[in-house]
Amino acid sequence: MLDPRAAVGYPPSTQCGATALITILYFAWLRERAGCGEERFELPAGVATVAALLDVLRGRGQGFAQAFAHPRLVRCAVNQVFAGPDTALRPGDEVAFFPPVTGG
């Protein structure tokens, strides 16, 4: 299993285009608990789906653990389209996490 802490504060690589940077956005109470609205994040090796990314994010500390404590209350979009746990992630993707929507 991956060590989730390996992702914390890991600087984006500047070598030879080998980066797997994505953008992660957080909204509503997920943003408040995570303490972050938007970040650039380097996908660790082997993290290729939304579910795998969630496992990594949960291990980043108390705020993220609280934000993602209840998977039933977390929705995800990849490149602005609703996504599921098995949705594949690629470098350059925009991944958003948010609670169930309450507009209207």
Next chain:
Amino acid sequence: MASIRVTTEDFDVGAESAALLADRQGAGGLASFVGIVRSDAARPITALTLEHYPGMTERALARIAAEAQARFALLGCTIIHRTGTLRPGEQIVLVLTAAAHRAAALEACAFLIDWLKTQAPFWKKEHWPDGTESWVEARADDDAAASRWERRA
């Protein structure tokens, strides 16, 4: 065909209705839904703050509007959703649908607001008289209202 706006500004239902009908030859009915910030004895909020996901919101609304155009004989529709902090009694959302006949206009209007509530990335935070705040939880009956349209796909 569809006019979609996400804005902090208020809207004028009359002006929006006139604009929708201006170049819709053959319209015989216009249906509207206006969502309003509610505060009552059971839930005496002082304000509501609406957050959204810029970019995805507009895409989701365009997709919902296209779905309505495909399902109903619509001549046009308007969706306006406000964001930011709103006071009780203020308008939050407008859905306008124009069609040749009332059934299409009324059904498309209900469809749009039901789908918007479950598919468009907006979140409401309530502000209470004691200064506290809380995020509104999604309602199971909103999902039920949206799902009643699935059988008709």
